[in-house]
Amino acid sequence: MKHYQANLHDHELPSGKYQALILKPPKKIVLLIFALLLLTIIPFYYSSLSNSFFLRKTIPNPPSLPSSPSYDEEAHEELPTITNNLKCDIFSGEWIPNPEAPYYTNTTCWAIHEHQNCQKYGRPDSEFMKWKWKPDGCELPVFNPAQFLELLRGKSLAFVGDSVGRNQMQSLICLLSRVEYPIDVSYTKDEKYKRWKYTSYNFTMASFWTPHLIKSKEEDSHGPTNTGIFGLYLDEFDEAWTSQVEDFDYLIISGGHWFMRSMVFHENNKISGCHYCLLDNVPDLGMFYGYRKAFRTAFKAINSLKNYNGITYLRTFAPSHFENGMWNKGGNCVRTKPFRSNETQLEGASLEFYMIQLEEFRTAEKEGRKKGLKYRLLDTTQATLLRPDGHPSRYGHWPEENVTLYNDCVHWCLPGPIDTWGDFLLEMLKMEGIRSAEEKRYSRDRRMH
Numbered sequence: 001m002k003h004y005q006a007n008l009h010d011h012e013l014p015s016g017k018y019q020a021l022i023l024k025p026p027k028k029i030v031l032l033i034f035a036l037l038l039l040t041i042i043p044f045y046y047s048s049l050s051n052s053f054f055l056r057k058t059i060p061n062p063p064s065l066p067s068s069p070s071y072d073e074e075a076h077e078e079l080p081t082i083t084n085n086l087k088c089d090i091f092s093g094e095w096i097p098n099p100e101a102p103y104y105t106n107t108t109c110w111a112i113h114e115h116q117n118c119q120k121y122g123r124p125d126s127e128f129m130k131w132k133w134k135p136d137g138c139e140l141p142v143f144n145p146a147q148f149l150e151l152l153r154g155k156s157l158a159f160v161g162d163s164v165g166r167n168q169m170q171s172l173i174c175l176l177s178r179v180e181y182p183i184d185v186s187y188t189k190d191e192k193y194k195r196w197k198y199t200s201y202n203f204t205m206a207s208f209w210t211p212h213l214i215k216s217k218e219e220d221s222h223g224p225t226n227t228g229i230f231g232l233y234l235d236e237f238d239e240a241w242t243s244q245v246e247d248f249d250y251l252i253i254s255g256g257h258w259f260m261r262s263m264v265f266h267e268n269n270k271i272s273g274c275h276y277c278l279l280d281n282v283p284d285l286g287m288f289y290g291y292r293k294a295f296r297t298a299f300k301a302i303n304s305l306k307n308y309n310g311i312t313y314l315r316t317f318a319p320s321h322f323e324n325g326m327w328n329k330g331g332n333c334v335r336t337k338p339f340r341s342n343e344t345q346l347e348g349a350s351l352e353f354y355m356i357q358l359e360e361f362r363t364a365e366k367e368g369r370k371k372g373l374k375y376r377l378l379d380t381t382q383a384t385l386l387r388p389d390g391h392p393s394r395y396g397h398w399p400e401e402n403v404t405l406y407n408d409c410v411h412w413c414l415p416g417p418i419d420t421w422g423d424f425l426l427e428m429l430k431m432e433g434i435r436s437a438e439e440k441r442y443s444r445d446r447r448m449h
């Protein structure tokens with residue numbers, strides 16, 4: 001926390017320029033009077049100058065957006081929010097209207113993936129962009145891009161997972177675009193592994209495509225559902241990411257939807273079972289079997305990295321919202337408003353995915369603690385569950401286009417509710433300092449007993 005305050009301070013008073021400006025008057029007497037005056041007015045100057053600086057610096061070219069949030073207000077509210085939020089569960093609450101949203105559009109942000117550019121493909125309503133998350137018993141500040149970049153100055157953050165993980169990274173790029181766009185510093189042309197650099201902040205953000213989190217490959221492009229059969233090597237790391245993340249300060253790991261497809265499980269170098277593969281002599285162990293082992297192995301990979309000492313966030317399962325059928329049986333998501341928390345609840349496969357994640361997370365956390373590694377739960381599931389209105393549905397492509405996921409009720413329109421995951425992430429980063437200190441004290445207290 002201390003570190004963070006120091007940072008913010010530096011930012012508000014860069015290089016002491018303002019003091020020089022104020023102390024300029026030439027005549028001695030004037031200077032004396034001025035100095036006396038200064039003592040009383042400096043707080044005013046300080047705050048108004050720093051605020052205007054803050055705004056100038058953070059919005060070099062104010063894009064023509066409906067409105068932008070007032071950074072200064074948020075900066076002043078910070079402390080009470082943080083202390084309160086330490087005791088408050090920011091992940092349980094309701095969606096409330098936010099007329100100021102969205103904070104970017106498809107014309108101000110180039111990072112929106114084609115299939116999530118819902119406005120482009122004619123989505124007629126826009127109310128789904130105008131909500132914010134209100135935790136029960138505290139506030140969750142709307143994302144402040146300057147604050148985020150300041151906190152992550154000199155740091156690196158990687159998304160490890162599938163296209164929903166990429167969806168979140170692109171949301172973050174758009175949220176940050178009011179302050180700065182990153183440059184592409186990818187080490188490969190392969191779009192599955194992107195690396196972005198925010199040069200003014202020396203902040204690096206990357207995404208690693210690994211839909212099953214472990215070694216996997218398509219073994220048959222058809223399979224019983226015509227979506228392929230994937231071979232999952234449940235006890236083998238996916239080196240495409242495990243060999244690359246050691247230097248990162250933060251990892252955000254997530255996964256889920258790919259485990260609904262047909263899979264064949266490999267363990268100890270032989271086939272141990274499958275999920276809906278309809279192959280003779282291969283026992284159907286179900287998708288949850290593979291899901292649990294995949295997370296277990298992925299966490300094991302993280303805990304076994306020699307030089308990694310980052311913080312690992314599990315971004316919990318993001319439920320899809322198909323109604324009146326499965327994704328390939330005419331199901332769709334046509335709602336235009338969020339649910340209230342009493343109108344729906346996590347159940348079925350989504351609940352099972354979520355519970356398995358939590359269990360594997362707790363185990364990994366315990367293991368990690370022995371090595372001084374930190375695990376945090378970016379527990380977006382409940383907030384996300386309440387947003388059936390945020391998916392592209394049929395507005396992820398032109399109507400005549402032949403795409404596999406015609407009605408997309410899995411990914412998220414940008415701008416859209418997934419932007420709120422950035423609010424959660426920033427809040428967690430802000431709380432991290434306090435939390436680490438408390439953990440240290442806790443473990444010290446335990447040693448003393």
Ligand SMILES: *[C@@H]1O[C@H](CO)[C@@H](O)[C@H](O)[C@H]1NC(C)=O
Nearest residue numbers: 106107117118119120121122
């Ligand atoms: C943005 O959305 C508008 C509709 O609101 C659409 O006409 C336009 O083509 C889109 N632009 C881009 C760059 O996607």
Ligand SMILES: *[C@@H]1O[C@H](CO)[C@@H](O)[C@H](O)[C@H]1NC(C)=O
Nearest residue numbers: 153154155156201202203204
């Ligand atoms: C940028 O950050 C990296 C760590 O992510 C650090 O090793 C490097 O020295 C930093 N560069 C500058 C110019 O501060």
Ligand SMILES: *[C@@H]1O[C@H](CO)[C@@H](O)[C@H](O)[C@H]1NC(C)=O
Nearest residue numbers: 094339340341342343344345
């Ligand atoms: C949910 O709660 C709201 C507000 O408390 C109430 O107006 C509504 O009737 C409730 N809905 C259900 C289905 O219980």
Ligand SMILES: *[C@@H]1O[C@H](CO)[C@@H](O)[C@H](O)[C@H]1NC(C)=O
Nearest residue numbers: 226399400401402403404406
């Ligand atoms: C869509 O594509 C699939 C496979 O690529 C093909 O089997 C199907 O006939 C196509 N449908 C239409 C309407 O073109």
